[in-house]
Every structure is written in structure tokens, then in C-alpha cells.
Amino acid sequence: MSNALGLEVKTIVETPPEEVERVKEWINTDEYKEKNFARQALVINPAHACQPLGAQLAAHGFEGTLPFVHGSQGCASYYRSTLNRHFREPAPAVSDAMTEDGAVFGGQNNLHEGLENAYAIYKPKMIAVFTSCMPEVIGDDLTAFIKNAKQKGFVPKEMPVPYANTPSFSGTHINGYDSMLLSILQNLTEGKQIEGRCTGKLNLIPGCDFNTGDYREYKRILEAFGIPYTVLADISDSFDSPCDGNYHLYAGGTKLDDAADSINCKATIAIGSYSTAKTFGWVKDNFSGKHASLPMPMGIEKTDAFIMKVAELFGKDVPASLKNERGRAVDAITDSHQYIHGKKFAVYGDPDYLMGYVSFLLEVGARPHHILCSRGNKKVEKDLQALLDGSPFGQGCKIYMNKDLWHLRSLLMTDPVDGIIGDSHGKFAARDAKVPLFRFGFPIFDRVNKHRYPLIGYQGAINMMTEICNKFIDIKDDTCEDRLFELMR
Numbered sequence: 101m102s103n104a105l106g107l108e109v110k111t112i113v114e115t116p117p118e119e120v121e122r123v124k125e126w127i128n129t130d131e132y133k134e135k136n137f138a139r140q141a142l143v144i145n146p147a148h149a150c151q152p153l154g155a156q157l158a159a160h161g162f163e164g165t166l167p168f169v170h171g172s173q174g175c176a177s178y179y180r181s182t183l184n185r186h187f188r189e190p191a192p193a194v195s196d197a198m199t200e201d202g203a204v205f206g207g208q209n210n211l212h213e214g215l216e217n218a219y220a221i222y223k224p225k226m227i228a229v230f231t232s233c234m235p236e237v238i239g240d241d242l243t244a245f246i247k248n249a250k251q252k253g254f255v256p257k258e259m260p261v262p263y264a265n266t267p268s269f270s271g272t273h274i275n276g277y278d279s280m281l282l283s284i285l286q287n288l289t290e291g292k293q294i295e296g297r298c299t300g301k302l303n304l305i306p307g308c309d310f311n312t313g314d315y316r317e318y319k320r321i322l323e324a325f326g327i328p329y330t331v332l333a334d335i336s337d338s339f340d341s342p343c344d345g346n347y348h349l350y351a352g353g354t355k356l357d358d359a360a361d362s363i364n365c366k367a368t369i370a371i372g373s374y375s376t377a378k379t380f381g382w383v384k385d386n387f388s389g390k391h392a393s394l395p396m397p398m399g400i401e402k403t404d405a406f407i408m409k410v411a412e413l414f415g416k417d418v419p420a421s422l423k424n425e426r427g428r429a430v431d432a433i434t435d436s437h438q439y440i441h442g443k444k445f446a447v448y449g450d451p452d453y454l455m456g457y458v459s460f461l462l463e464v465g466a467r468p469h470h471i472l473c474s475r476g477n478k479k480v481e482k483d484l485q486a487l488l489d490g491s492p493f494g495q496g497c498k499i500y501m502n503k504d505l506w507h508l509r510s511l512l513m514t515d516p517v518d519g520i521i522g523d524s525h526g527k528f529a530a531r532d533a534k535v536p537l538f539r540f541g542f543p544i545f546d547r548v549n550k551h552r553y554p555l556i557g558y559q560g561a562i563n564m565m566t567e568i569c570n571k572f573i574d575i576k577d578d579t580c581e582d583r584l585f586e587l588m589r
Contacts, residue, residue, distance in 0.1 A: 127509075127510075127513075128513040128514070129513075129514070130514050132510065133510035133511070133513075133514050136506065136507060136510045137503075137507060137510070143504050144504050144505070144506035145504055145505040145506055145525055145528075146474045146475075146504045146505070147448045147449060147472065147473075147474040147504065147505055147508075147522065147523070147525065147526075148272035148273060148274075148450070148474050148475050149182065149272065149273040149542075149543075150266075150268035150271075150272065150273060150276070151230075151266035151267060151268055151270070151271045151272065151273060151275050151276030151279070152169060152171070152175065152179055152230050152231065152232050152266045152268060152276055153178075153179045153182055153183070153273045153276065154266075154272070154273030154274055154275065154276035154277030154278075154280070154308055155167070155228070155230035155264050155266045155276040155277060155279060155280035156169075156179045156180075156183065156191070156193055156230070156280075157183065157273070157277055157308065157310065157335065158228070158276075158277045158280040158281040158284065158308075158333055159193075159228035159230070159280060159284070159333075160183075160191070160333075160335050160338045160339070160353065161281075161331075161332075161333020161334050161335045161338065161353055161354060162226060162228070162284060162333050162353045162354050162356060162359060163225060163226075163350065163352075163353040163354060163355050163356050164224050164225030164226060164350045164353070164356070165224060165225065165226040165227070165228050165350070165353060166192070166193070166194060166218055166222050166224035166226070166227050166228070166350075167192075167193035167194070167228055167230070168193070168194055168195070168196070168214065168215070168218060168227050168228060168229045168230070169193060169194070169195040169196070169230065169231075169232060170195075170196055170198070170207060170210075170211055170214075170229055170230065170231045170232070170235050170240070170242065170263075171195065171196075171198055171207075171231055171232025171233065171234050171235055172195070172197065172198050172199070172232060172234055173195045173197040175195070175232035175233070175268070176193055176194070176195035176232075179191070179193065180192075180193050182543060183339070185543065185545045186310060186542060186543040186544055186545065186551065187310075187312070187339040187340070187551055188548070189339045189340070189341075190347070191339075192222075192349055194214065194217075194218050194222070195214070196210035196211050196213065196214030196215075197210065197214070198210050198234050198235065202234065202235075203234055203237075203238055206238060206240055207234075207235050207238075207240050207245075208240070208244075208245045208248070211229075211240075211242075211245050211246075211249065212245070212248070212249050212252065212254050213254075215227065215246075215249050215254045215255050215261070216249075216254040216255070219254070219255045219256075219259070222349065224350070225259075225260075225350075225356055226259065226260045226261070226262070226284075226288075226356060227255065227259065227260075227261050228261075228262055228263070228264075228280060228283075228284060229242065229246065229261060229262070229263035229264075230263065230264045230265075230266045230276065230279075230280055231263075231264070231265055231266050231267065232266075232267075232268055233267055233268045233269055236265060236266075236267035236268075236269075237267075242263045242265070243263075246261050246263060249261075260284075260287050260288055260356070261287075262280070262283040262284045262286070262287035262288075263283060264276065264279040264280040264282070264283045265279065266279055266280070271475070272450070272474075272475045273308065273450075273542075274307075274308045274374060274375040274450055274451075274452075277307075277308035277375055277376075278308070278375060278376050278377060278378045278379055279378065281305070281332070281333060281376065281379045282378050282379040282382055284333070284359070285332065285359065285362070285379065285382070285383070286382070288356060288359045288360040289359070289360055289362065289363040289386070289387075292360045292361060292363055292364070293363045293364060293386075293388070294364055297364045298364060298365070298366055298388065298389070299328070299361055299362075299364050299365055299366065300328055300366050301327075301328045301329055301330055301362070301365050301366060302322065302327050302328070302329045302330075302365065302366065302367050302368070302369065302410070302413065302414070303329070303330050303332055303362045303365045303367070303368040303369070303383075303387070304318055304322070304329055304330070304331050304332070304368075304369055304371070305332050305368065305369070305370040305371060305376050305379065305380065305383075306318060306331065306371050306372075307370065307371045307372030307375040307376050307396070307452055308372065308375035308376070308450065308452070309371075309372070309396075310541075310542035310543070310551060311542075311550075311551050311554065311555055311556075312335060312336045312339055312340040312551050312552060313551065313552050313553045313554040313555070314554050314555060314556045314560070315331065315334060315335060315336035316336050316554065317554035317556055317557045317559060317560065318331065318371075318556070318557075319331065319336070321406075321407065321410075321422065321557060322410070324419045324421050324422055325410060325411070325414065325416055325419060325422075326416070326419075327410065327414055327416070330354060330358045330359065330361075330362050330365070331354055332354060332359060332362060333353070333354050333359075334352065334353060334354045335352070335353070336352060337351050337352020337353070338351055338352045338353055339551070340551070340552060362387070363386065363387050363388065364388055365387060365388060365389045366388075366389045366390075366413070366414070367389045367390045367391070367392070367413040367414070368380075368383050368387055368389060368390075368391045368392070369391075369392050369393075369394060369406075369409065369410070369413070370383070370391075370392070370393045370394070371394055371395075371396055371397070371406075371452075372395070372396055372452035373393045373394075373395065373452070374450070374451040374452050374480065375450065375451075375452050376393075380393050390413055392409050392413070394406055394409060395452065395455045395456065395459070396452050396453065396455065396456040396556055397456075397556045397557055397560075398455075398456030398457070398459060398460045398555060398556055398560060398561070398564070399456070399459050399460035399463050399464075399561050400426070400429060400430060400433070400463060400558070400561055401459060401463055402456065402459050402460075403426075403429075403556070403557050403558055403560075403561065404426070406557075407422060422558075425557075425558040425559065426558050428558070428562070429558035429559070429561045429562050432561075432562045432565060432566070433464055433561065433562075433565055436565055436566070436569040437464055437465055437565075439568075439569040439572050439573060440464055440465065440466050440565070440568055440569055440572065441464070441465035441466065442465060442466070442467065443466050443467065443517075443518040443519060443572070444466075444467045444469040444516075444517040444518050444519075445457075445461055445466055445467065445468050445469060445470075445517055445518065445519050445520065445521055446468075446469060446470035446471075446472065446508060446511065446512060446517045446519075446520045446521070446522075447461070447468050447470070447471055447472070447520070447521040447522060448471075448472040448473070448474070448505065448508060448520075448521075448522040448526065449473075449521075449522050449523065449540075449541045449542075450473075450541070450542075451473060451476055451480045453540070453541050454471060454473055454480075454484060455483065455484065455487070456555070456556075457521050457540070458471060458484060458487050458488070459487055460561065460564060461493070461521075462487060462488075462490075462491040462493050462494055463491075464565065465493055466493065467493050467494075467496070467497055468488070468494070468497050469496070469497050469498070469515070469517050470497075470498060470500065470508065470511045470512075470515070470517060471484055471497065471498065471499045471500065472499075472500045472503050472505075472507065472508050472511075473499070473500070473501050473502070473503075474502065474503060474504050474505075475502060476501045476502060477501075480501070481499055481501050484499050485499060505525055505526055505528075505529055506529075508526065508529055509528075509529040509532060509533070512529055512530075512532070512533035512535070513532065513533060516533065516535070517533075517535060518535060518572075519535055519536050519537075519538060519568065519571075519572075520533075520535060520536070520537045520538065521537075521538045521540055521541075522537065522538075522539075522540070522541055523539065523540075523541045523542055523543055523544060524539060524543060524544050524545045524546045524547070525543075527546065536571050536572075536575065538564075538567060538568055538571065540555055540564070573589045576589065577589070
């Protein structure tokens with residue numbers, strides 16, 4: 101068949117409905133699962149974002165800081181829109197809009213013009229520069245570019261302009277967060293260490309956590325101890341500020357002076373050994389005082405470890421208010437554990453979140469049956485396995501490293517579970533498997549205010565337990581026979 105121009109036209113062949121149904125059934129089989137897990141080059145629906153997005157989150161955690169993307173405008177829009185949809189708050193950032201000429205001749209002119217305009221228009225106290233793919237591929241030298249920008253007067257010489265190399269084609273958002281946080285601390289603390297000076301403060305590094313409620317919970321716990329602290333970096337007001345009728349470009353964030361003086365601290369605690377590995381390594385070598393790295397305090401055991409470490413570092417007794425909170429959390433779990441005990445879960449997310457989910461599930465008698473990490477290493481796998489080996493509820497549970505959410509779908513269809521824990525991207529697999537998705541982590545696009553209530557601490561344990569158990573009770577009410585529709589559950 102040919103058209104009026106004499107060119108060959110390929111006819112459209114429609115797939116017969118019976119073939120569509122056959123394939124729909126086939127992708128739920130063990131045979132397809134085997135083929136799915138054999139793929140290597142293709143990634144389908146990964147459970148992570150790219151490095152620059154994490155870098156932007158870190159930048160938002162400091163007072164008066166303007167995130168600056170050295171790269172294409174489209175990339176900057178992705179980072180901003182992802183944060184905007186998760187927090188439902190503005191995520192202001194600028195880009196120097198590199199295009200084809202920048203790819204050929206380098207991006208210094210773009211960077212200089214962008215820095216000049218950003219400083220003149222937005223009046224930031226600090227500009228945090230991070231890269232997307234294009235400048236990383238061509239090898240732009242940001243050290244020289246920023247030095248030249250200050251020499252030529254595009255930005256004041258005294259203005260802090262930290263930068264991080266954050267190629268999107270390697271690592272994930274947690275690596276970008278780590279690189280940007282490290283650069284900011286190196287820049288702000290340079291020359292600020294004073295022999296014999298101690299601020300008496302605790303530096304708390306919360307890690308790459310997109311839950312503003314967690315930051316507030318950390319601060320509330322430390323205030324209960326009466327301990328002065330500096331959060332590095334604090335996004336709690338940046339993405340959860342009051343609505344007062346005015347737009348605040350720089351809402352919240354750690355004071356730059358406090359961050360600069362953090363090098364003279366009494367102690368530093370880094371939460372999440374995977375999302376702040378480089379930063380914590382540098383802090384141990386350069387900051388005064390004692391240092392500790394702890395897992396996210398999800399559940400009773402991990403929260404106990406965090407609180408006892410704070411008490412140890414500052415020689416304080418645990419406040420009665422926190423002891424009472426612990427008792428209430430244990431009581432809440434005791435009252436509701438029967439609704440979750442023995443149930444099987446699939447969990448996915450960042451390594452630090454996974455450690456928290458798995459630890460919490462094991463201590464309440466549930467089984468993290470499928471544990472999927474889309475970017476991890478042997479250490480992550482070893483640490484997760486140690487959690488499983490330490491509990492009778494971990495027997496038979498399996499870890500899947502460097503797998504995506506299409507792999508997860510195969511697992512759900514061939515080896516079913518009762519529930520899934522992870523971000524919004526898992527809703528499609530959950531729908532196909534007809535099991536509930538408990539939306540914890542990042543990003544959460546399809547529910548509101550999830551980032552506002554804590555998952556860490558004793559209150560976080562109550563929150564997670566309440567949400568999970570009540571959903572299972574809802575399902576019981578929605579599906580049971582009329583004669584079993586009880587007032588008491």
C-alpha cells in the first residue's frame with residue numbers, strides 16, 4: 101500500500117482483545133517474573149530521584165539561600181515541581197539555562213550571567229550552586245567559574261557560593277543531598293574554628309528527610325532535654341511556614357551564623373548513615389566535640405537509641421515527659437498489635453527509610469516480606485539482613501537490591517503480601533495487587549499533609565501504627581459479610 105507520494109505506508113495492526121487479555125494474565129505469572137528479573141539495561145519506575153533534587157532540598161535548609169541549577173531550565177523545573185507537589189509549597193530555585201551553545205563552548209558565561217541576575221533580583225544571603233547532566237558531561241570547572249565570577253564582580257567576594265557536582269546519571273537524591281550539605285558546611289565554617297571555644301550545642305544532621313514533621317519532632321525532643329542545638333539543615337519552616345497572606349521567598353532555614361559556628365560544637369549526631377556519609381566523615385575530621393551516627397529513630401528501639409545517645413553526650417537524665425511518651429507509645433502498640441501481627445509487607449525506598457520501616461515492622465510482629473532498594477550497595481544489604489536475622493519475624497523475608505517498582509509488581513503478583521509501605525509511585529502496583537499502600541517517604545503526591553506529621557520518635561511510632569492498623573480495620577469493615585459487621589473491632 102502506498103500514499104499519493106508513492107511512499108510505502110505501513111498499515112496499523114490492532115492487537116486482538118484476546119491477546120491483550122492473555123498478556124495481562126501472563127505478566128502476573130512466575131514465568132514473566134523470571135524474565136522481568138533477568139533484565140539489566142532497562143529501568144522501569146525507579147524508587148529514587150536524581151542527585152540535583154536532593155541538592156536543592158539541602159540548599160533550602162539554610163537561611164536566605166537561593167538554590168542555583170547550573171544546567172538546563174527543564175531540569176530545574178523538574179526539581180522544583182517535584183518538591184512543590186510533595187510539600188504543596190513553592191520550591192524557589194533559579195537556573196542559568198544552558199542550551200546547545202553551552203554544551204559546545206562551556207557554561208561559564210551562563211553561570212556568570214545567572215549569578216549576576218540572581219544576586220541583583222532575589223537578594224540572597226547565599227547562593228548554592230549544583231549541576232545537572234550537561235555541565236557534568238562536558239566537564240565544567242565550577243571552582244574556576246565561581247572564582248572568576250567573584251573576581252569580575254558578578255557576586256560579592258564575601259558572599260558564600262558553595263557548589264556541588266551532582267550528575268543526574270549517577271547516584272540518587274540522597275547522594276546529591278550529601279554533596280550539597282558537605283559543600284555548604286565546608287564553605288560556611290572555613291576559618292571559623294576557634295581553639296578552646298565550645299558553643300555547648302548539639303549539631304543535629306537529620307539526613308535527607310522530606311518530612312517536615314520529623315524536623316519539628318527532633319527539635320521538640322531536644323527542647324525537652326533543655327539542650328541547645330543547631331539543625332543542619334532545617335527545612336521545617338522552608339516547606340511548612342504559616343499562611344499569613346504574604347509570600348516569603350526565604351522562609352526559615354538554619355541561620356548562616358549558627359551553621360558557621362557549628363564547627364565549635366559540643367557534639368554532633370548524624371541521622372541516617374547512608375544519606376550523609378560524606379558529610380559525617382568530614383565532620384568527624386574537622387568539627388570539635390564528640391560525634392555519633394545513628395539510624396532514623398523509627399519505632400521504639402531506634403528512638404530509645406537516639407534518646408539515650410543524646411542523654412549520654414550531654415550527661416543528662418531522660419526527661420520524665422519523654423519517659424511518659426515512651427510509655428504511651430508502648431501502650432498504643434500493645435492496644436493495636438493484633439491488627440498487624442503476622443501480616444506480610446512489601447517495603448521500598450531510600451536505605452535510611454528502609455532501615456526504619458523494617459525495624460518498626462519487626463518490633464510490632466509484622467513481616468517485611470519483600471524489601472526493595474532501587475539504589476544500594478552491599479553494606480545496605482548487610483545491615484538490612486542483620487535486622488532480619490535479629491528477629492523471628494525476619495525469617496523468610498528477602499532483600500532485593502538495585503531493583504525497581506516493576507520488579508516489585510512481579511513480586512506482589514507471584515508472592516502476595518497484605519500491605520505495601522513506600523511513596524506514591526507504588527500506587528499502580530498496589531492497585532494491581534489489590535493491597536493497601538501506606539504512603540511514607542518521598543514523594544507523596546496523591547495525599548495531603550503527609551509530610552506534616554512525624555514518623556520518627558515515639559509519636560512517629562504511634563502515627564505509623566495507627567495509620568496501618570486503622571486501614572486494615574477499614575478493609576475488614578468494607579469487605580466483611582453483614583453478620584460480621586461489628587461495632588467493636
